[in-house]
Amino acid sequence: MIRVEDLWRTYQMGDHALHALKAVDEVIESGEHVAIMGPSGSGKSTFLNVLGCLDSPTRGTYYLDGRDVAGLPDGELAEIRLRQIGFIFQSFHLVARLTAMQNVELPMIFAGVPAAERRARAARALEAVGLSDWSGHLSTELSGGQKQRVAIARATIMGPSLLLADEPTGNLDTHSGAQVLALLDELHRAGRTLIVVTHDPAVARRADRVLVMRDGEIVKRVAGASVTDLASLFDFGEPTP
Amino acid sequence: MKPVDLAGFALRAILTNRRRSGLSLVGVVIGVVAVVTLTAIGEGALRYVTDQFRSLGSSLVIVAPGRNETTGGLPAAFGGVPNDLTFEDALAIQRQVRAVKTAVPIALSSAPVSQQERRRQSPIIGATAALARLQRYEIAYGSFLPETEIDRGGAVAVLGHTVARELFGNASPLGETVRVGGWRMRVIGVIAERGTQFGMQVDETVFVPTATAMRMANKSSLSRIILELNPRSDPTAAIERVKEVLVDRHDEEDFTCISQDAVIESLGSILHILTLVVAGIASISLAVAGIGIMNVMLVSVSERTAEVGLLKAVGASRRQVLLVFLVEAALLSGAGGLLGLFVGEAIVHVGRLLYPAVDAQTPLWAIGAVLGLSFATGVVFGVLPAWRAAGLDPVAALRSR
Numbered sequence A: 001m002i003r004v005e006d007l008w009r010t011y012q013m014g015d016h017a018l019h020a021l022k023a024v025d026e027v028i029e030s031g032e033h034v035a036i037m038g039p040s041g042s043g044k045s046t047f048l049n050v051l052g053c054l055d056s057p058t059r060g061t062y063y064l065d066g067r068d069v070a071g072l073p074d075g076e077l078a079e080i081r082l083r084q085i086g087f088i089f090q091s092f093h094l095v096a097r098l099t100a101m102q103n104v105e106l107p108m109i110f111a112g113v114p115a116a117e118r119r120a121r122a123a124r125a126l127e128a129v130g131l132s133d134w135s136g137h138l139s140t141e142l143s144g145g146q147k148q149r150v151a152i153a154r155a156t157i158m159g160p161s162l163l164l165a166d167e168p169t170g171n172l173d174t175h176s177g178a179q180v181l182a183l184l185d186e187l188h189r190a191g192r193t194l195i196v197v198t199h200d201p202a203v204a205r206r207a208d209r210v211l212v213m214r215d216g217e218i219v220k221r222v223a224g225a226s227v228t229d230l231a232s233l234f235d236f237g238e239p240t241p
Numbered sequence B: 001m002k003p004v005d006l007a008g009f010a011l012r013a014i015l016t017n018r019r020r021s022g023l024s025l026v027g028v029v030i031g032v033v034a035v036v037t038l039t040a041i042g043e044g045a046l047r048y049v050t051d052q053f054r055s056l057g058s059s060l061v062i063v064a065p066g067r068n069e070t071t072g073g074l075p076a077a078f079g080g081v082p083n084d085l086t087f088e089d090a091l092a093i094q095r096q097v098r099a100v101k102t103a104v105p106i107a108l109s110s111a112p113v114s115q116q117e118r119r120r121q122s123p124i125i126g127a128t129a130a131l132a133r134l135q136r137y138e139i140a141y142g143s144f145l146p147e148t149e150i151d152r153g154g155a156v157a158v159l160g161h162t163v164a165r166e167l168f169g170n171a172s173p174l175g176e177t178v179r180v181g182g183w184r185m186r187v188i189g190v191i192a193e194r195g196t197q198f199g200m201q202v203d204e205t206v207f208v209p210t211a212t213a214m215r216m217a218n219k220s221s222l223s224r225i226i227l228e229l230n231p232r233s234d235p236t237a238a239i240e241r242v243k244e245v246l247v248d249r250h251d252e253e254d255f256t257c258i259s260q261d262a263v264i265e266s267l268g269s270i271l272h273i274l275t276l277v278v279a280g281i282a283s284i285s286l287a288v289a290g291i292g293i294m295n296v297m298l299v300s301v302s303e304r305t306a307e308v309g310l311l312k313a314v315g316a317s318r319r320q321v322l323l324v325f326l327v328e329a330a331l332l333s334g335a336g337g338l339l340g341l342f343v344g345e346a347i348v349h350v351g352r353l354l355y356p357a358v359d360a361q362t363p364l365w366a367i368g369a370v371l372g373l374s375f376a377t378g379v380v381f382g383v384l385p386a387w388r389a390a391g392l393d394p395v396a397a398l399r400s401r
């Protein structure tokens, strides 16, 4: 379970402070599927990065499975990222000089998993995302959709309970996007907490809940099923200037 | 994270950027080659010089007229003209110093040597029969100077290889007559080809009995007395005793007495220090190479910023990121060290083929030091880039590119 209270992330820009997150309070249950939406610059990625222990809040508390992780030292945060969290990025972030297999093996290297076991597990993970035949290919030889599936295999290889995806279909065509979403759904059904940042109402509709952000705050919480279009979602009931 | 995996990861990164990695290697290679070849030359020179001394025989002591001719003490005029070194001195030493097995009186000069119309200038060494044994001369024809009393002259000569060939061509000189400084001498032997020994060109030299050489050159003093010590006798004690005998005869210490061991030792330590200094200077070039590695690693880190962000996102700690880049730098410089060792040894090998006299060989200590040093160079100069990588903010790093 995720619980954040009065969460701030402030960037000091010279003499004025930019609040990427402003007093965010939120609870996300284990196994929940949550979508985060909002205009560009509203703080979605910042929120996701803090939840992923990749960024530290300037102020506030963050309980992950009951543990206060906001002020942990780097070594322990790295350990949490390694074992409890899986990240999926819009731009895939595969290491270009490594093969698909080697990319999936990366987290296990930092975990000190022996080579033979690493290879066996990576092979199974690649099979699960339908890329058995591509395991020996360099990531530069893969299509966008294939890259993202390798990234999903990598994000899940250590068996994390929390999956964080920042616009995972943002760089993909409809068909590859659908494959990726299907995989994410499958992972969620297997019991993982899934948090997806997206601009696509169709993606948000799959979620249990949708958090809408604006200027660093969560301004709306709606059921995924109720999402129709962006215009109504981003209508914050104010007079437009 | 296992060391093997670290090395594998680093190796892949190095191999991806072959040209850049290669260029940074060159610096290390040059530094290591410098150390390897220079120490090889130094050690070779050391061995060359010691071997030359050793070839003179085991325990030799040399007595020369004049005080301290090697260390440049008071000039002769200051303490008066030194007494001549005479046959009597040599005989007295041989009789009174038990450690001395043989005393060989030596007279050095130079004279024209001719045979019919062929003529050349040659160094003339006046010596006795024992010199051939002490210097390990190999006799090609005939024999060396005859065994007689040491002060006995004779109109006989032994020729060095080159002198014999120049004066007689392929004909045998044995029993023929040569003119040495106007004296007619009968050739009784030829020394086998020998090459330069210690700056003394045996092949060019004519050997005659000491007494004859002194009369030819009109000299009253011996140039040297070479003393062969009995095996297992102590050179230092022997020298003391020789000094006593000579001071007793001359009433002052107007001669110089040095043991060959002492010369070898001091020359050896001078050469060794020289080698160390040269190696030290050469290893400074490794520091320069280290800066090259640091540059390459800094570029690598800035190019791979997004990768660093990703590594952190999948669970790498600061420490692990630091290690990844440190190992990469150490592998680069270590590989440069190994490559440099091979190139350097190849050069040393070629040098040995070209100049077999100087038996150049890189000493083991230098190989160990240079490998350790090149590895350490990578670690030391890799710290800054690795530290920079480890300190990257993962969020900003992932956003870069």
Ligand SMILES: Nc1ncnc2c1ncn2[C@@H]1O[C@H](COP(=O)(O)OP(=O)(O)O)[C@@H](O)[C@H]1O
Pocket: A011, A018, A019, A020, A038, A039, A040, A041, A042, A043, A044, A045, A046, A047, B396
């Ligand atoms: N490193 C940074 N320095 C300064 N401002 C930043 C930094 N990172 C993000 N921001 C600002 O924080 C706000 C939220 O950014 P972000 O979380 O990336 O938004 P979103 O993902 O919703 O587009 C934006 O105004 C952005 O400009």
Ligand SMILES: [Mg+2]
Pocket: A044, A045, A046
């Ligand atoms: Mg974003």
